[in-house]
Amino acid sequence: MKKYLFLFSALVIGFVTLNVLSGFSPLQTKKPWTVPDAFKNKKNAVASDAASIAAGKELWSTHCKSCHGAKGLGDGSKAAQLKTEPGDFSKADTQSQSDGSMFYKISEGRDDMPSFKKKIPEQEDIWNLVNFMRTLKK
Amino acid sequence: MKNSNINNTWLSGSLCLVFLLLMVSTQLSAQGDSTAASTAKAAPVAPKPVKNTFQSVWIIDNQTVMVPVKGTFEMDIMHRFGVMTHGYQDLYGFFAPSNIRLGVDYAPIKNLYVGIGLTKTDMLWDGSVKYAFLKQTPRKYPVSVTYYGNMAIDSRKDADNSLFKYGSQRFSFFNQLIIARKISDKLSVQVAPSISHQNSVPGYYTGDTSNLKVFKEMKFDHFALAVSARYKVTTVTSLLFNYDQPLTRHATNNPNPNLSLGLEFNTSNHSFQLFVTNYSLLSPQRNNLYNTNSPFDYTNSVTGQKVHGGQFLIGFNITRLWNY
Structure with missing residues (x-):
């Protein structure tokens, strides 16, 4: 169970990090x-x-x-x-x-x-x- | 125009409104009049015309006094469902045969608008011209005046000439003078006398062979008066009112008046109008000449039978504007 919880947490953190780095970050930088x-x-x-x-x-x-x-x-x-x-x-x-x-x-x-x-x-x-x-x- | 009492009442009411529009010289409050803003800083600035008397070129079935700025291209989609009198049977007209008009307009020079459109009923093509030659200006002109005219061609196929003996019979014309006043930031009113002309009317011979006469069911020309108003509920939402009164009396087939009420929603590029109306033909001359739906009860002048009014239908107008 702990293994799945760890995997799930890693996926969520990875997804959020990717979004912050790729999807959200350009909006924060104003041209x-x-x-x-x-x-x-x-x-x-x-x-x-x-x-x-x-x-x-x-x-x-x-x-x-x-x-x-x-x-x-x-x-x-x-x-x-x-x-x-x-x-x-x-x-x-x-x-x-x-x-x-x-x-x-x-x-x-x-x-x-x-x-x-x-x-x-x-x-x-x-x-x-x-x-x-x-x-x-x- | 089957009930003369109603006609007289509305006619006198309409004429009073024309008089009021022309005579009332109430100054507009500064909000809708950009002039006030500029004069606040520099007194000697010449007054400027009032803006946004109406926010669309249409007010339900009539043209408004508005001519968009030079370089504006517009597309119109107009839809009229069936009359609501059949109730659930055709879902209050939504499932009944409907009428549609598609049109485009363009303002090539200041104050001029030209357009072309096609209406489903009788595949009616129309070409129109609209020119604003007077604009309501504080301390100068109490009203705005715009001319609107169109020519329409019934383009139905008629291979055996059973509909039209001559090509000229396909043509009809409409001329209208639109007089409007923005009474306050919220309320705008306009009156619009018009003349519709049809190139052919139904008729038949009467009398004996030695004295043949032609009985024309209708006159070629038909005068009418439209009264319209817009009341702004918010900056982008308005209530619309429109009434059309036939003035000419024909031998038979007298058209009914038209009463319309609706809502208008405006965005930067669009205007949406949703309403109930008696008019279904989407062509001003055809509506004025041939409207059979009546808002009021009346007595049929030929049969003497009482006819129930309330023959309303649901419709909408959508306009899309581009600026070039």
């Missing part, structure tokens, strides 16, 4: 996303008032929520199918980025993250989204 300086320093053209945040929330619900989740925790209904981890927008990693950087990433997209510059053609709306994303900070 750097370089933002051009022109965008990094771009000033937010829309004041962060209630109207802008509400407009941003509406856009978020339509375009972003299914992957990033209602509160930006990266737990949307489609998140599990993504090859790229959607990230936790409530944390400093995202919130420390400039408005311009967020604007650039929403506009241009990368890998699983689609480009929204055609779907959301007005820059003002992307700024509204940025203003809403600031409210996700914990």
Whole structure:
């Protein structure tokens, strides 16, 4: 009996180790996303008032929520199918980025993250989204 | 249009709504109007058109005032099951013969949408044009106005010309002016007068040989008025309402009005609408001209018999958008 228990434990530990090394580890390493300086320093053209945040929330619900989740925790209904981890927008990693950087990433997209510059053609709306994303900070 | 009292009530109600839409100049609250956000920082910025009066080009069986942004390609899948009146016998219409339309649309330039579609009933091809020439703008235009028109061709095989004597009889046309107002962030209303034209109508000779007359069962042109509304329950879910009132009186075969209620769910690329409606033909001119399902009880003008209404059917619209 002890022999089988040992074998079973070894299999479980081996399986978990393999998963951690192969399957899970790439998600932990984030691919750097370089933002051009022109965008990094771009000033937010829309004041962060209630109207802008509400407009941003509406856009978020339509375009972003299914992957990033209602509160930006990266737990949307489609998140599990993504090859790229959607990230936790409530944390400093995202919130420390400039408005311009967020604007650039929403506009241009990368890998699983689609480009929204055609779907959301007005820059003002992307700024509204940025203003809403600031409210996700914990 | 078999019950004139109902018609008059709805007609006057509809006209009141048109009046209200045009006259009410309530300012939109800032939430749905991006202009408010920009003006918060810089006062002299010119007002911008209101956005998202509707979130789909369809509101059940009618077009909305919306024209998607330039470069948008859309695919439509529309389905109408059978009427629900047979109950379990055909599972409330789900197992009854259904009607389907497949369509594609594209916005080649700003404010213009062109489309083509094929409907199962009578293998009806349609080509459409939609142009938004006025957009509701705070302190400038109280309403949005869009034109929608289409031409449809009945493409059924007719080798012995038993259906159509001339090719032109296969054609029908639809023209509609859509006037809409986003009254608040949640509520949008539109009214849409339309004219449907059929190139041929059934008829027969009356009188004796010395004085032959042609009796036409219907007129070639048919006027109607559609009233539609959307109420947003959440940012992506809405309640839909639609009512179509025939206005033209024909000698016989008067079409019934249409009442529809439904739900709309929106995602980044899709719009799903699930509803009950009286219309089943998936072509605006055919629905307006030939609808035999009635929401209300009425008296048949020819036989004098009372006919029960409530002839609703379940349907859905799915639209998929791509941006190029």
